Amino acid sequence: MGSMNNQNAMELFEGQALLYMQLQGHLRTTCLKWAVQLGIPDIIQNHSKPITLSNLVSTLQIPPSKACFVQRFMRFLAHNGIFDIHERQEDHEPTYALTSASKLLVSGSDHCLSPMVLLKTDQLLTSTFHQLGEWTRGEDATLYETAFGTNIWEFFEKTPAYFSLFNEAMASDSRMVDLALKNCTSVFEGLDSMVDVGGGTGTTARIICDAFPKLKCVVFDLPHVVANLLGTNHLSFIGGDMFNSIPQADAVLLKWILHNWNDENCIKILEKCRDSISSKGNKGKVIIIDAVINEKLDDPDVTQAKLGLDIIMSAMNGKERSEKEWKQVFMEAGFKHYKIFPIFGFRSLIELYA
Numbered sequence: 001m002g003s004m005n006n007q008n009a010m011e012l013f014e015g016q017a018l019l020y021m022q023l024q025g026h027l028r029t030t031c032l033k034w035a036v037q038l039g040i041p042d043i044i045q046n047h048s049k050p051i052t053l054s055n056l057v058s059t060l061q062i063p064p065s066k067a068c069f070v071q072r073f074m075r076f077l078a079h080n081g082i083f084d085i086h087e088r089q090e091d092h093e094p095t096y097a098l099t100s101a102s103k104l105l106v107s108g109s110d111h112c113l114s115p116m117v118l119l120k121t122d123q124l125l126t127s128t129f130h131q132l133g134e135w136t137r138g139e140d141a142t143l144y145e146t147a148f149g150t151n152i153w154e155f156f157e158k159t160p161a162y163f164s165l166f167n168e169a170m171a172s173d174s175r176m177v178d179l180a181l182k183n184c185t186s187v188f189e190g191l192d193s194m195v196d197v198g199g200g201t202g203t204t205a206r207i208i209c210d211a212f213p214k215l216k217c218v219v220f221d222l223p224h225v226v227a228n229l230l231g232t233n234h235l236s237f238i239g240g241d242m243f244n245s246i247p248q249a250d251a252v253l254l255k256w257i258l259h260n261w262n263d264e265n266c267i268k269i270l271e272k273c274r275d276s277i278s279s280k281g282n283k284g285k286v287i288i289i290d291a292v293i294n295e296k297l298d299d300p301d302v303t304q305a306k307l308g309l310d311i312i313m314s315a316m317n318g319k320e321r322s323e324k325e326w327k328q329v330f331m332e333a334g335f336k337h338y339k340i341f342p343i344f345g346f347r348s349l350i351e352l353y354a
């Protein structure tokens, strides 16, 4: 039949499997959301040993007729590294345990990322990506302007449910900062004051203040974000716009801020940071926590996480950057020296000096 040889056919079938795998990619996120909404990580954690399928189904109060679906969802999630799956010796019944990923989904644990799962799998927010084609062909600066008619920050401001969803997700991400602080104490030691620009509801600043009790911290964010937030002796909240001016300090922290913005806006923000630390001479610093794309050195899953985030950021007119791209932005904003500490999982801490 035809001129197609076996080799060609095999290549096309491999291509087909790759395409089908990618086309079903949304199921990874929806099944993950299903597991979080049903509280499966909590159930396994509370069981204190691997849980059998029948036990899981009865705890979930799912009709026995649906047990086979639970088994298949769990198999799919286990295949994607979210749960561990084993067979009980005596009756071959599947049992499930937590992995390092699902340990991060246990409610009330120190590093619970479930709020981030709920943000990233939200139906309205994910549906905006169906408009990527319309947005790239049009003149709107961001996808959110095409989808909602406003930029994302105005959308959160006007939609209280999403404002809370976003802030809780960011706070959950920030709680992981404590895992890396001991690897970069030199970055914060000796500082008297720090301003966390775009610091949201203050989770990162609180963790840093606790770890470095001599440090006074200001959380600086849009006025509606910090309105009504209570500080402490060492922590205060100030509302404003980082494109206008940033309060004076020994150091400025920018966690997950610069990737939201294009190079032109990043340079403007960094110039305001430079003004903020100017009274410290060459001792003032900017501390950035963001990803550095490095496809050659990174594990493919890490690159996948960074490149996916880059698409989300591109829709906000921001970007994830390679070291070369970061360096260019730093130099154009008038900074001369930087040091990268790859200590935050798929993100790095970058210390920046004028």
Ligand SMILES: C[S@@+](CC[C@H](N)C(=O)[O-])C[C@H]1O[C@@H](n2cnc3c(N)ncnc32)[C@H](O)[C@@H]1O
Pocket: 153, 170, 171, 173, 174, 197, 198, 199, 200, 201, 204, 220, 221, 222, 225, 240, 241, 242, 243, 254, 255, 256, 257, 260
């Ligand atoms: C991606 S969130 C990061 C929050 C926090 N740094 C964290 O990592 O959890 C970006 C933050 O920038 C704030 N932001 C946006 N535009 C701003 C502006 N013009 N001035 C100050 N903050 C701004 C947002 O309100 C939001 O809290």
